[in-house]
Amino acid sequence: MKTKLIPIVLGTAMGAAATAANAATLDDVKAKGFVQCGVSQGLPGFSNPDAQGNWTGLDVDVCRAVAAAVFGDASAVKFTPLSAKERFTALQSGEIDILSRNTTWTMSRDTSLGLNFAGVTYYDGQGFMVRKALGVTSALELSGASVCTNTGTTTELNVADYFRTNNMPYEIVAFEKSDEVVQAYDAGRCDVFTTDASGLYAERLKLSNPGDHMVLPEIISKEPLGPVVRQGDDQWFNIARWTLNAMINAEELGVTSANVDEMKSSENPEIKRLLGIEGAFGEGVSLSNDWAYNIIKQVGNYGEAFDRNVGPDTPLGIARGLNALWSKGGILYAPPIR
Amino acid sequence: MSTVDQDTGEVSARASLVNDPKVRGLFYQVLLIAVLVFVGWSIVSNTIDNLARQNIASGFGFLGNTAGFGIIQALVPYAETSSYGQALVVGFFNTLLVAVIGIVFATVLGFVVGIARLSNNWVISRLAYAYVELIRNIPLLLQIFFWYFAVLRAVPDKRDRWSFLFDTVHLNIAGLWLPRPELEPGSSAVGVALLVGVAAAIAMRIWARRRQEATGKQFPVILTALGLIVGLPLVVFLAAGMPLHLSHPVFVEEGPILRRGFTLGSGMNLIPELLALTLALSIYTASFIAEIVRAGIQAVSHGQTEAAHALGLRNGQTLRLVVIPQAMRVIIPPLTSQFLNLTKNSSLAVAVAFPDLVSVGGIVLNQTGQAIEIIAIWMIVYLSLSLATSAFMNWYNRRMALVER
Numbered sequence: 001m002k003t004k005l006i007p008i009v010l011g012t013a014m015g016a017a018a019t020a021a022n023a024a025t026l027d028d029v030k031a032k033g034f035v036q037c038g039v040s041q042g043l044p045g046f047s048n049p050d051a052q053g054n055w056t057g058l059d060v061d062v063c064r065a066v067a068a069a070v071f072g073d074a075s076a077v078k079f080t081p082l083s084a085k086e087r088f089t090a091l092q093s094g095e096i097d098i099l100s101r102n103t104t105w106t107m108s109r110d111t112s113l114g115l116n117f118a119g120v121t122y123y124d125g126q127g128f129m130v131r132k133a134l135g136v137t138s139a140l141e142l143s144g145a146s147v148c149t150n151t152g153t154t155t156e157l158n159v160a161d162y163f164r165t166n167n168m169p170y171e172i173v174a175f176e177k178s179d180e181v182v183q184a185y186d187a188g189r190c191d192v193f194t195t196d197a198s199g200l201y202a203e204r205l206k207l208s209n210p211g212d213h214m215v216l217p218e219i220i221s222k223e224p225l226g227p228v229v230r231q232g233d234d235q236w237f238n239i240a241r242w243t244l245n246a247m248i249n250a251e252e253l254g255v256t257s258a259n260v261d262e263m264k265s266s267e268n269p270e271i272k273r274l275l276g277i278e279g280a281f282g283e284g285v286s287l288s289n290d291w292a293y294n295i296i297k298q299v300g301n302y303g304e305a306f307d308r309n310v311g312p313d314t315p316l317g318i319a320r321g322l323n324a325l326w327s328k329g330g331i332l333y334a335p336p337i338r
Numbered sequence: 339m340s341t342v343d344q345d346t347g348e349v350s351a352r353a354s355l356v357n358d359p360k361v362r363g364l365f366y367q368v369l370l371i372a373v374l375v376f377v378g379w380s381i382v383s384n385t386i387d388n389l390a391r392q393n394i395a396s397g398f399g400f401l402g403n404t405a406g407f408g409i410i411q412a413l414v415p416y417a418e419t420s421s422y423g424q425a426l427v428v429g430f431f432n433t434l435l436v437a438v439i440g441i442v443f444a445t446v447l448g449f450v451v452g453i454a455r456l457s458n459n460w461v462i463s464r465l466a467y468a469y470v471e472l473i474r475n476i477p478l479l480l481q482i483f484f485w486y487f488a489v490l491r492a493v494p495d496k497r498d499r500w501s502f503l504f505d506t507v508h509l510n511i512a513g514l515w516l517p518r519p520e521l522e523p524g525s526s527a528v529g530v531a532l533l534v535g536v537a538a539a540i541a542m543r544i545w546a547r548r549r550q551e552a553t554g555k556q557f558p559v560i561l562t563a564l565g566l567i568v569g570l571p572l573v574v575f576l577a578a579g580m581p582l583h584l585s586h587p588v589f590v591e592e593g594p595i596l597r598r599g600f601t602l603g604s605g606m607n608l609i610p611e612l613l614a615l616t617l618a619l620s621i622y623t624a625s626f627i628a629e630i631v632r633a634g635i636q637a638v639s640h641g642q643t644e645a646a647h648a649l650g651l652r653n654g655q656t657l658r659l660v661v662i663p664q665a666m667r668v669i670i671p672p673l674t675s676q677f678l679n680l681t682k683n684s685s686l687a688v689a690v691a692f693p694d695l696v697s698v699g700g701i702v703l704n705q706t707g708q709a710i711e712i713i714a715i716w717m718i719v720y721l722s723l724s725l726a727t728s729a730f731m732n733w734y735n736r737r738m739a740l741v742e743r
Binding site for chain 2: 084085088089092108109112113114133134135136141142144145146151152153156157159160161163164169170171172173174175176177180183184187188189191232
């Protein structure tokens with residue numbers, strides 16, 4: 001890991017001019033012909049490589065959508081697996097163009113790291129997983145427990161706050177890679193495994209007996225996860241933000257990858273604007289007018305991406321919950337395209 | 339070549355400045371320094387510009403902010419409300435702890451294996467050979483993982499234990515549990531006695547050496563020193579009414595399952611992360627030290643042994659007084675490198691959740707985003723540790739060097 005971090009930091013230090021923040025990322029991306037996307041080192045459902053090295057997941061789909069918007073080709077993406085520790089430096093130094101790696105949007109990250117969050121792809125919250133055999137039913141019974149987690153994440157801070165406010169002693173065992181957290185927890189080094197609830201469901205699949213473990217009901221934090229870009233490049237920021245908005249709007253308007261071609265002849269003006277039949281919304285983000293059409297055709301709308309990667313029919317089996325559209329009881333809400 | 343007139347020996351005035359080796363040497367050195375200064379300055383100013391342009395905060399002010407994260411092992415007081423600076427201090431001492439324990443174990447093990455490698459006993463020397471070849475050819479990170487995960491899965495879980503030494507030492511997945519010595523009033527006298535004992539032992543050794551040089555009479559230095567350093571404090575300890583008690587780790591077997599096992603904060607707990615890391619570092623570095631020791635001993639000509647034997651020295655004396663002192667001159671410089679390697683390799687702690695300087699620094703880096711400042715701190719600390727180690731070893735080397743009269 002360090003071997004990767006040092007050149008990145010040196011890169012920042014030397015200020016590799018070509019990738020500096022004020023340069024137009026879009027031009028760089030077009031010149032090299034693909035989007036360089038930072039993802040996790042393997043989190044099922046969000047960004048996970050299969051045996052052939054093909055990445056799948058919700059975070060991955062966001063990257064593919066950006067590529068579809070820019071190039072009209074969702075496969076024009078290259079992925080850089082990053083640890084929690086490396087991710088921001090990799091983005092700051094220009095090693096990647098967009099970071100889509102279950103990253104929590106917080107004020108300090110947004111304001112003091114030279115970064116901008118483009119939106120929320122998944123509303124998450126931190127939870128706890130324990131062995132069923134412990135007989136624990138609530139996180140408030142975890143006094144004196146040892147807790148395994150990742151270093152360099154908001155998770156680590158939340159768990160400290162939670163145990164401190166509830167006056168419970170605890171012991172934290174923090175690893176750099178999530179695979180090692182899972183292994184240590186599986187071996188019994190810790191009583192509790194904590195991370196974002198979505199992550200708990202995903203990592204549970206890697207345990208030797210997933211059925212022996214349960215996620216406790218308490219959610220102790222707000223973890224809005226979303227893609228991140230460098231601050232100071234409004235054009236690229238707009239592309240990332242509106243790619244996500246287009247996916248959410250498409251779901252709301254009932255446009256899917258299956259019916260997007262028929263929808264082109266729809267009379268609904270909102271759909272017409274989304275698909276570039278009416279107006280020139282591509283111009284605003286320096287893209288072709290069918291940018292959103294390409295996203296939906298090749299990647300699908302938000303609901304499709306959710307169902308395909310983390311939804312009830314996947315091994316993760318996560319319900320839409322908060323992540324349902326605002327019109328369906330959730331809080332997913334995208335500004336209109338007009 | 340021809341700046342000096344062959345006949346008169348005078349320096350030719352025309353070519354003097356350009357061709358004068360001194361002036362030329364000076365010119366190139368000034369040029370080199372100027373280039374270095376320029377490169378350094380442009381790196382620094384470029385960095386500052388880029389940081390400002392990317393809206394990334396810089397400076398060391400963040401060290402005073404509240405850290406907010408927990409650390410599993412701290413030798414100095416630390417809580418979540420402590421500052422980032424204090425967290426880094428905790429990491430620094432943990433690094434130091436691993437380095438010191440690792441160096442001691444690696445040196446002892448390395449010397450034993452190195453000497454065993456030269457043993458006349460075929461089995462012992464082959465075993466030592468196998469150890470060296472096996473261990474030094476496996477990457478250190480793999481060994482750390484092996485000790486951590488393989489051993490972690492072999493020992494009992496948290497609700498169970500293995501006990502040793504009349505139920506005083508326990509081992510389970512949460513680490514090694516030992517009784518913790520608790521000092522009582524009066525214990526400071528024992529410390530004073532220890533210091534006095536050490537001072538007396540040193541004085542005794544100097545006196546014994548002078549006497550031997552003057553009269554040739556030997557004095558049982560080691561036994562007497564042992565008596566002074568161990569015996570004296572022991573007598574004071576007993577006289578003061580044994581001002582120390584052991585607080586044993588508390589093992590709970592009843593109640594809710596989560597509460598069972600050893601209670602946090604009772605006794606002394608060496609966490610498995612520390613055990614795995616020091617074990618792996620010592621065993622790995624010892625394999626290199628063993629080879630250095632073997633090379634050092636083999637570098638002493640066999641004639642020296644024969645000469646010593648001819649003088650009537652026994653085997654043990656020959657090794658201690660003739661061979662080892664000469665071998666040490668060969669051993670110390672590469673040994674220093676191994677100590678430095680061990681210290682720097684301790685940064686692999688991050689892989690097994692041991693909170694050393696790099697691990698804690700990484701967390702701080704991530705929480706604050708102050709990459710350049712943290713990397714600078716890492717560099718300064720490791721550089722200082724390395725320079726201190728090598729300064730000490732150089733001093734020792736000078737002491738051990740052959741004094742030519």
